[in-house]
Amino acid sequence: MFPSNRIEFDLTYFEWYSIAYIKSDIGNKIFTDIQNQIVLLTLGIAFILYLLIFLRIIFLRLLSSNSIIIPEDVKFLLYAILNFFSIVFLEIAWSKLSFYFSYSDGLIIVPQILYIFVSGSNTIFTFCFVSQVRKNIIHSIKLKKKTTITKIRIIKC
Structure with a gap:
């Protein structure tokens, strides 16, 4: 679609390379470094925003009359941390550990599985963390008893 931004997959190292950088002999290093830095910066900003939202929730709870921190608040923070660290681990596997994975036939697929x-x-x-979603999904999957529906005709006199 965009010829200047094409990338191709290298079957030797199981990585994506920018064709424009390879053809102009600049190499893949610049493209990969810029991409990794942008992703890590975006993840850092998202993590800070998640943390600020969590702190705001805690602050508002403490201001209210019952000032109880419920498990749902902690689940929200855990959800954000797991999302953040799973993507960070993938980025580290792609940028720093791909060299070690490329020399082992069994480990070469690890970055793709992480992706x-x-x-x-x-x-x-x-x-796992949003109980309302979980309840709705489980409720819709459960086998329901067969019910018979009888239509009642109303006769007006």
């Missing part, structure tokens, strides 16, 4: 996990982790974490 698949991170792609679905938001849904998995939402299912």
Whole structure:
């Protein structure tokens, strides 16, 4: 679609490379470093925002009359931390550990498995930590008893 931004997959190292950088002999290093720094910066900002939201929730709870911190508040923070660290671990595996994975036939697939996990982790974490979503899904999956519906005709006199 955008010829200047094409990337191709290298089957030797199981990594994506920018064709424009390879053809112009700049190499893949600049492209990968910029991408990793942008992702880590975005993750850092998202983590700080999650933390500020959590602190705001705690602050508002303490101002209210019952001032009780409920487990749902801690689940929110745990949800944010797990999302953040799963993506950070994937970025580290791609940028720093891919060299070690490339020399082992069994470990070469680890970054791809991590990518698949991170792609679905938001849904998995939402299912685990948001009780309303979990209850609705479980309720819709449960087998329901067969009920018979009888229509009643109203006869007007």
